[in-house]
Amino acid sequence: MSAPVAPLPQVEHQRTVFADGMALDCGAVITPVAVAWRAYGTLNAAKSNAILVCHALTGDQYVAERHPVTGRPGWWETIIGPGKPLDTERYYILCVNVLGGCMGSTGPREEKTDEQGRGLGHPWGTDFPPVTIRDMVRAQKKLMDHLGIERLLAVIGGSMGGMQVLEWAATFPGMVYGAAPIATAAYHSAQNIAFHEVGRAAIHSDPAWREGRYWEDDTIPAQGLSVARMVAHITYLSEQALTRKFGRRLRGASALTFLEDVFEVESYLRHQGSTFVRRFDANSYLTITRAMDYFDMAAEHGGDLSAAFRGTKTRFFVASFSSDWLFPTSESRSLVRALNKAAANVSFVEFQSDKGHDAFLLDEPEFHRALGGFLAGCADRLGV
Amino acid sequence: MSAPVAPLPQVEHQRTVFADGMALDCGAVITPVAVAWRAYGTLNAAKSNAILVCHALTGDQYVAERHPVTGRPGWWETIIGPGKPLDTERYYILCVNVLGGCMGSTGPREEKTDEQGRGLGHPWGTDFPPVTIRDMVRAQKKLMDHLGIERLLAVIGGSMGGMQVLEWAATFPGMVYGAAPIATAAYHSAQNIAFHEVGRAAIHSDPAWREGRYWEDDTIPAQGLSVARMVAHITYLSEQALTRKFGRRLRGASALTFLEDVFEVESYLRHQGSTFVRRFDANSYLTITRAMDYFDMAAEHGGDLSAAFRGTKTRFFVASFSSDWLFPTSESRSLVRALNKAAANVSFVEFQSDKGHDAFLLDEPEFHRALGGFLAGCADRLGV
Numbered sequence: 001m002s003a004p005v006a007p008l009p010q011v012e013h014q015r016t017v018f019a020d021g022m023a024l025d026c027g028a029v030i031t032p033v034a035v036a037w038r039a040y041g042t043l044n045a046a047k048s049n050a051i052l053v054c055h056a057l058t059g060d061q062y063v064a065e066r067h068p069v070t071g072r073p074g075w076w077e078t079i080i081g082p083g084k085p086l087d088t089e090r091y092y093i094l095c096v097n098v099l100g101g102c103m104g105s106t107g108p109r110e111e112k113t114d115e116q117g118r119g120l121g122h123p124w125g126t127d128f129p130p131v132t133i134r135d136m137v138r139a140q141k142k143l144m145d146h147l148g149i150e151r152l153l154a155v156i157g158g159s160m161g162g163m164q165v166l167e168w169a170a171t172f173p174g175m176v177y178g179a180a181p182i183a184t185a186a187y188h189s190a191q192n193i194a195f196h197e198v199g200r201a202a203i204h205s206d207p208a209w210r211e212g213r214y215w216e217d218d219t220i221p222a223q224g225l226s227v228a229r230m231v232a233h234i235t236y237l238s239e240q241a242l243t244r245k246f247g248r249r250l251r252g253a254s255a256l257t258f259l260e261d262v263f264e265v266e267s268y269l270r271h272q273g274s275t276f277v278r279r280f281d282a283n284s285y286l287t288i289t290r291a292m293d294y295f296d297m298a299a300e301h302g303g304d305l306s307a308a309f310r311g312t313k314t315r316f317f318v319a320s321f322s323s324d325w326l327f328p329t330s331e332s333r334s335l336v337r338a339l340n341k342a343a344a345n346v347s348f349v350e351f352q353s354d355k356g357h358d359a360f361l362l363d364e365p366e367f368h369r370a371l372g373g374f375l376a377g378c379a380d381r382l383g384v
Numbered sequence: 385m386s387a388p389v390a391p392l393p394q395v396e397h398q399r400t401v402f403a404d405g406m407a408l409d410c411g412a413v414i415t416p417v418a419v420a421w422r423a424y425g426t427l428n429a430a431k432s433n434a435i436l437v438c439h440a441l442t443g444d445q446y447v448a449e450r451h452p453v454t455g456r457p458g459w460w461e462t463i464i465g466p467g468k469p470l471d472t473e474r475y476y477i478l479c480v481n482v483l484g485g486c487m488g489s490t491g492p493r494e495e496k497t498d499e500q501g502r503g504l505g506h507p508w509g510t511d512f513p514p515v516t517i518r519d520m521v522r523a524q525k526k527l528m529d530h531l532g533i534e535r536l537l538a539v540i541g542g543s544m545g546g547m548q549v550l551e552w553a554a555t556f557p558g559m560v561y562g563a564a565p566i567a568t569a570a571y572h573s574a575q576n577i578a579f580h581e582v583g584r585a586a587i588h589s590d591p592a593w594r595e596g597r598y599w600e601d602d603t604i605p606a607q608g609l610s611v612a613r614m615v616a617h618i619t620y621l622s623e624q625a626l627t628r629k630f631g632r633r634l635r636g637a638s639a640l641t642f643l644e645d646v647f648e649v650e651s652y653l654r655h656q657g658s659t660f661v662r663r664f665d666a667n668s669y670l671t672i673t674r675a676m677d678y679f680d681m682a683a684e685h686g687g688d689l690s691a692a693f694r695g696t697k698t699r700f701f702v703a704s705f706s707s708d709w710l711f712p713t714s715e716s717r718s719l720v721r722a723l724n725k726a727a728a729n730v731s732f733v734e735f736q737s738d739k740g741h742d743a744f745l746l747d748e749p750e751f752h753r754a755l756g757g758f759l760a761g762c763a764d765r766l767g768v
Contacts, residue, residue: 044434087387146700187629189629190623190630191621193622193632193647193649194626194649194653195652197614197647197650197654198611198615198618198653201610201614201654201657202589204587205590205607205608205610205611224589227582227586227589230581230582231582234575234579237575242573242574242575242578243575246574248571248573248574261576262674262677262678263574263581265577265578266581268582269581269582269585270585271586293646293647323544325709
């Protein structure tokens with residue numbers, strides 16, 4: 001058995017706290033509720049140039065700057081900045097850590113509060129109520145109200161970020177001028193739920209998890225969370241990407257040993273697992289994977305996905321990647337069909353890429369040009 | 385932390401022990417070496433009607449009878465029996481537990497022996513040397529020699545069983561009249577290695593594994609092995625199969641809880657994991673997944689797969705399934721191209737199925753008819 005792993009570092013995040021709290025889809029009320037967020041660029045006087053970027057499962061609000069824990073560049077820094085597709089000289093780019101996250105927004109890692117909002121001296125842990133993608137969006141909406149932003153130039157995001165984009169357009173249609181759901185779907189598939197459940201089972205079976213009360217031991221369920229990350233990471237890539245990166249290359253000269261890492265791909269996966277546990281909270285991982293699994297917009301609208309977008313004036317830019325098998329193009333097509341049925345303004349592109357689901361985070365110039373063009377088109381129409 | 389899980393039941397298997405032992409690809413020698421096997425039908429006087437069935441990663445020799453541990457029907461009982469495609473009134477059907485397995489053949493669960501073949505009073509555990517697919521085939525060859533079978537009417541198998549079929553045809557070409565590699569490939573892909581590594585990481589991170597010495601505690605690393613089985617099981621199915629079986633169906637009325645099993649697919653997966661640990665040994669799982677990962681027939685033959693089959697007289701029946709993403713049709717096509725380059729006698733069929741990799745084990749009448757026809761054709765030519 002390996003040595004206990006120290007808890008995540010404490011970082012000061014930029015936060016906005018709403019003392020009135022928030023009611024969740026499950027019926028629970030969280031008081032107060034805090035959102036941690038970052039912004040880049042300048043909000044114009046008309047407050048008409050704001051673009052909300054929604055992050056994916058293990059992303060966070062540090063989208064275009066050095067990450068305070070890992071020291072690595074922001075996860076979408078390639079496309080956010082002066083002169084880039086998300087041009088910070090033209091737009092005001094916002095990104096909010098999701099409700100249930102572990103980078104400063106209210107979530108399992110933050111101090112539990114009672115109904116009067118009094119701190120109870122220990123984290124929420126698994127007492128944190130289940131949240132939905134819509135709950136995440138409602139928390140972001142509170143921040144927009146607080147900032148006086150009545151309409152977002154665009155809401156964009158990939159993967160779980162794309163789920164939030166769809167909920168934004170459906171729940172607050174008047175507030176979303178342009179919507180770019182990328183590498184995503186209007187529901188989480190049985191296969192994706194199954195992969196998530198493997199990750200959760202790995203966390204649950206780590207004795208250090210202790211039914212979520214690992215903070216009492218000043219440690220974390222590092223091994224379980226690492227295995228969860230390993231399996232998820234495979235689903236983010238493609239067979240082609242793995243073959244190009246590693247193929248069957250061996251780490252050492254001799255293959256026929258019981259060494260733990262015989263092939264380079266194994267070593268890479270283990271590295272992904274072990275670095276992840278130093279920046280992400282296991283109970284947050286449980287909470288957020290559940291939120292994704294719950295997501296089914298058609299079910300929220302009487303079984304008819306198009307009903308979610310009836311009468312919408314939002315302009316949609318739907319993007320998928322050809323080698324993405326986690327959120328395959330077929331699921332984007334279903335979404336586009338529903339948008340068509342609602343007579344929505346929608347463009348759809350499947351980008352050719354062999355990088356799998358992760359393509360939306362990587363250097364894909366054609367995708368970046370198209371996304372930048374869509375945002376500029378929205379901005380031109382609004383006179384931004 | 386859950387209670388310790390009892391070791392696997394001890395079962396008396398039909399075994400043949402070779403006192404002279406066996407040299408492995410890694411250089412180690414195992415003395416003695418035992419193979420556990422089952423046979424159905426009657427070997428004819430000319431010993432010309434024997435078909436060897438090779439089992440997959442978690443299969444075993446109980447291919448056409450009640451399983452002694454689970455009590456369930458044999459894993460290919462649908463196609464083996466009187467009047468079935470593998471007709472026991474015509475053929476003598478053999479199946480051998482692979483070297484490294486846990487159903488009676490020499491493997492990590494059996495008693496460790498020294499170089500003189502003396503028992504050391506405890507299992508091999510992770511002292512068991514790494515084995516290859518070719519080692520498994522060499523052990524089966526010893527049994528064929530012992531039985532006086534000079535030529536097999538056919539060698540057939542799916543998945544890892546298909547890897548053994550290919551090694552049989554390449555290593556003992558004069559002994560294999562017909563070869564049916566099904567839902568397999570001539571190498572294990574980077575993605576497949578990666579999925580195996582997740583399973584191994586789950587076993588390694590289970591404190592009950594104890595670096596493989598769990599037998600000292602009279603328990604097994606049930607949680608780690610269960611997670612390994614869960615992730616593997618997803619790869620055996622297809623998105624379509626999962627959706628058809630479970631879709632997003634909930635187990636109870638209310639979705640928004642932290643209950644471990646919210647969706648039916650989760651409950652199913654957990655069940656798969658928990659039943660598996662009652663019949664399979666964790667160290668065997670580590671050994672056999674490694675053997676699959678090592679498998680790369682082209683590398684064994686100077687980088688040219690066709691060299692493995694140069695001059696072969698074996699008749700090949702290559703079969704794949706359209707929704708199999710673990711061993712996709714493209715890998716069968718590569719194999720067929722190499723066989724063509726060797727001017728081998730080869731037929732290839734991709735069967736339409738939405739059942740994923742597991743299709744080779746399930747009710748696929750078109751596949752069964754084609755396989756039965758191939759075997760009957762071989763038998764007719766040999767006058768069996």
